[in-house]
């Protein structure tokens with residue numbers, strides 16, 4: 665087993681232990697990775713039964729990216745300026761939480777959570793307005809990610825579980841990359857196909 669794969673599995677197992685302890689429903693997915701894989705498969709199978717493809721590459725638009733591209737890797741740029749700017753801020757605030765000392769970690773996560781709530785709500789408003797088919801699956805991923813982040817945030821605040829906070833940040837980076845390449849990419853692709861420009 666490769667080192668990177670081994671570390672990824674180690675993180676998944678560790679996070680599963682947290683989820684088993686804190687998530688109330690026995691059938692609740694055990695980690696963010698499991699959450700995204702399950703919901704992504706359901707979304708595609710419910711809405712695109714003709715294809716079994718789960719990972720779709722982002723479709724880049726021709727318009728230039730208005731936001732700073734340096735924080736957002738090229739493979740995560742979707743070519744829609746509002747979304748790319750929002751995603752750049754997602755990465756920047758997560759980086760700040762990563763670099764924060766333990767004493768400042770809850771505060772940094774709170775800033776990230778507040779921004780992410782608005783980021784997710786904005787996408788959900790767009791999808792609702794477009795009556796985009798997979799919008800409930802997409803919103804479900806948002807909800808699960810914020811739920812787990814909130815649980816870990818409270819563990820840090822109440823029980824000084826800084827280790828969980830550090831693990832969460834790593835998990836969120838993986839979650840975000842997968843989410844952008846699948847859910848957000850589909851959403852932007854649909855906007856482009858229908859000729860609808862996002863309104864904020």
Ligand SMILES: [Fe+2]
Nearest residue numbers: 751783787848
């Ligand atoms: Fe997004």
Ligand SMILES: [Fe+2]
Nearest residue numbers: 787802847848
């Ligand atoms: Fe999203």
